Amino acid sequence: MTILRCTRCSAIYERNPPQFQCEKCGNLLEYTYDFEEAGNFEFTGPFGFWRYRQLLPEVGTLATLGEGGTPLHKAERLAEEMRLKVLYLKDETRNPTNSFRDRCAALMVSNALDLKHDNVICASNGNLGASLAAYCAKSGLICHVIVPKIVDMGKLAQMLIYDAIIEEHGEAVDDALKRARSLQNETGWYQATAELNPLAIESQKTIAFEIAEQFGVPDWFIVSMGSGGTTYSIWKGFKELKTLGKIDDLPRMVGVQARGCAPIVKAHEENKPEPTVVQKPVTHALAILVGNPLNGILALQALKESRGIAISVPDAEIIAAEQEIARLEGIFAEPASSATIAGLKKLAQQNIITQEDKVVCLITGSGLKATDVLQSLTKKRKTAILGLELSTKGKILRILSRKDAYGYGLWKKLGKTMTRGAIYQHLNELARKGIVITYEKSGRKYFKITARGKQILRSIDELKTLL
Ligand SMILES: [Zn+2]
Structure with a gap:
């Protein structure tokens, strides 16, 4: 049983x-298990995420696209370059939407289905939004993603093609997060923001389970840190395996942040229990651009308990590492994941990680989603496409294309972000243009999208494919 x-x-x-x-007390909650009751069980089923279902919170309905079970590559050429003997890369780019967040989406959307939700909301700077959009699409749920102003193009493209309703809010993900919380309070939608749902930490610990089966326990486990949740997840996973008697040792954790955004590293260096909030964080590694990491306390705990290390690296070294991983190992990692190799290089040079040490680096997501090159090339298009998607009329059409609705229902589905009068004005304009029609049912005026309206929506979708 889960607690x-x-x-x-x-x-x-x-x-x-x-x-x-x-x-x-205001601190974070987490799931724990009665390990005695779990007893002497064996993992069963194919090598993948759900193989570890017994060590995850109970779910009835499975939302799955075939997540987990990702390869652990022996990175011999990269290891040689750093004069290490054993270096592995856990390749999470091989998940259905090319990032480790598919594990979160699988568990959270399963939970949302169990709890009979129709709408899921998350704040995300990319990967999680893309994952949730895909899993919601597969399960027939409506996915709302709040993205900050700066977001990776590839990830935005994924959210769009998977039909998420996207709202831009704030400069960095910290602001988007506040917006997702207030929207959840107003609407009752399922909250799937990683920092606001403890299932995220649970789902990601399966990465540790897989590595223990693929290789065993490394001496060092290197992860990049944004909110800090992943660092804690991996540590929690290894600790649970040890409690269950499946492994004898634990790895030492290394958390890497970008120099321009290192709230957890700073706190670790100063031996503080809470992250030192960075007011204006900067890095090209957008997946770890988090100034106020909500899981920072847990990450610091994992670093401390594991006698770990926190280190920051400049963006130039992250970009160099990204190229090196691709050139030497054939893996296109996003900047945030490449930071692990940049950090490892430093620690190897300083002889803190030695030749004999066995090291695993976590490659969280694909570089195809995140290239700066892509972003600068398509910046103009982003504005144009988001403009269409973000217009209230666009959102209304998107909702009506799924199901007819009455005014109040639409207002709720749109997150009550404007007055009801404004919604009716939009609806009337759409009706005048023959894009929606109305009819009466149970004393309510319902709105229905017309064939013409559907055609317009298709045109918007076709525009998206121009990305
Ligand atoms: Zn408490």
Whole structure:
């Protein structure tokens, strides 16, 4: 049986719906298990995410696109360059939408289906939004993604093609996160922001489970840190395996951040329990551009418990590492994941990680989603396409294309972001142009998209493919 428990004061909460914050002390909640009850079980089923279902919070309906079970590459050429004997890359680019976040989406969308939600919301600077959009599409749910102003083009393209409703909010993901919280409070939508749903941490620990089966326990496990959740997930995974008697040792964790955005590294260096918030964070590695990491406390705990290291690297070294991973190992990693190799290089040069040490680096997502080159090439188009998608009329059509709705229902589905009067004005204009029609049912005026309206929506979708 799973328990949802406070990481600080141990207060216990209902398992569902997943809440992230303790009402008593304000600290983060996490899922834990009765390991004695789990006893002496073996993992069963094909090598993939759901093989570890017994060590995940219970779900009834499975939302799956074939996530997990990703390869662990022996990186011999890269290792030689750094004079290391054993270096592995855990290649999470091989997931269905090319990032580790597919594990989160699989578990959270399964949970949303169990709890009978129609709408899922998340704040994301890319990968999670892309994953959720795909899993929601597969499950017939509506996915709302709040993205910050700066977002990787490839990830935005994925959200668009998977039919998510996208809203741009704030400069960095920290602002988007606040918006996702307030929208959830207003609408009751399923909250799937990684930092606001403890299922995210649970889902990602399966990366540790897979590595333990593929290779065993490395001496060092290197991850890049944005919110810090992934660092903690991996550590939690290894610790659970040890509690279960499946492994004897634990790895030392290394957390890497970009020099221009290193709130967790700074706190670790100063031996503080909480991240040092960075007001104006900068890095090209957008997936780890988080000034106020909400899981920072947990990451710092993992670093401390594992006698780990936190290190920051400049963007130039991250970009050089990205090219090196591609050139020497045939893997196109996104900048955030490449930071792990840049960090490893430093630690190897300083002889902190030695020749004999066995090292695993986590490659979280594909570089195809994140290239700066792509972004600068398509910047203009982003504005044009997002403009269409973000217009209220576009959103109304998107919702009506799924199901007829009445005015109040539409207003709720749009997140109550404007007055109801404004919605009716849009609806009337759409009706005048023959894009929607109305009819009466149970005393309510329903709106329905016309063939013409559908055609317009198709044109918007065709435009998207021009990306
Ligand atoms: Zn508490």
